[in-house]
Amino acid sequence: MIRVLLADDDPLVRSGLRLMLGGADDIEVVAEAADGSEVAALVDTYAPDLVLMDIRMPTVDGLEATQLLRERPSPPAIVMLTTFQTDEYVLRALQSGAAGFLLKHTAPGEIVAAVRRVAAGEPVLSPAVTQQLITRLTTAPDTGRRAQTLRAREALALLGDREREVAVAVGRGRTNAEIAAELYMGVPTVKAHVSHILTKLGLSNRVQIALTVHDAGEA
Structure with missing residues (x-):
């Protein structure tokens, strides 16, 4: 339940x-x-x-x-x-x-x-x-948006190649099953990658991963 x-x-x-x-x-x-x-x-x-x-x-x-x-x-x-x-x-x-x-x-x-x-x-x-x-992300002031983009790209740079691929897929709104099919990996592996991404970036959930990916201009 x-x-x-x-x-x-x-x-x-x-x-x-x-x-x-x-x-x-x-x-x-x-x-x-x-x-x-x-x-x-x-x-x-x-x-x-x-x-x-x-x-x-x-x-x-x-x-x-x-x-x-x-x-x-x-x-x-x-x-x-x-x-x-x-x-x-x-x-x-x-x-x-x-x-x-x-x-x-x-x-x-x-x-x-x-x-x-x-x-x-x-x-x-x-x-x-x-x-x-x-709309909010794309209409932020240039100076603020540049700093936001830089921070997001620095965060994504902490990830391994496969973790980054999973993060970008999360940013595009893909489910675990869809990510598994796109990247040719099992759903448990996708879940493990998402968990590692959250830990490495100090985030709470997938929405925050998506925000970081969008800020970095990767989605």
């Missing part, structure tokens, strides 16, 4: 998410939080595999709650939820370690599929969020 914690200040949203996730036989909603300030204690109590986190909450928002969770030794995966297609926190949330970002009006079946993908170690981004991310 994939154990899920819902964090949203709107009880109707939480009820809707619980209803749609409850229809899946491999997903269990173990707890609900009405604010980010409640998340840490609920994670301690219920040990969820994944947190569906509203990005805007009244006392502690989803961004701060995500940062606090990511500082823990074995944090759950985090998928951010928002009603805004152009939320100002998108890039910051992903850089903080969120494994995905979905709009609340995403179709129920897609949200269920996203939970399964993140639980399996794959990132998820809605198309609107992906476009916003690309």
Whole structure:
């Protein structure tokens, strides 16, 4: 079972998410939080595999709650939820370690599929969020973008040849199975490479690998 914690200040949203996730036989909603300030204690109590986190909450928002969770030794995966297609926190949330970002009006079946993908170690981004991310990366001021590109290229230079190939494939949005087929290696080998990349670059998840690859201009 994939154990899920819902964090949203709107009880109707939480009820809707619980209803749609409850229809899946491999997903269990173990707890609900009405604010980010409640998340840490609920994670301690219920040990969820994944947190569906509203990005805007009244006392502690989803961004701060995500940062606090990511500082823990074995944090759950985090998928951010928002009603805004152009939320100002998108890039910051992903850089903080969120494994995905979905709009609340995403179709129920897609949200269920996203939970399964993140639980399996794959990132998820809605198309609107992906476009916003690309726009932000490509419209950054020249000086800032050059420094960002240099840092990203220096990071990728730390990787071995096969690790770099896997990182670039992750940056292009490929799943482990797709990377295995493209690079003629087994899925366990791909997973091992991804783990090594995360360790070498000091990153939290595949989304951050993808951001580094994009910053380096490799995707």
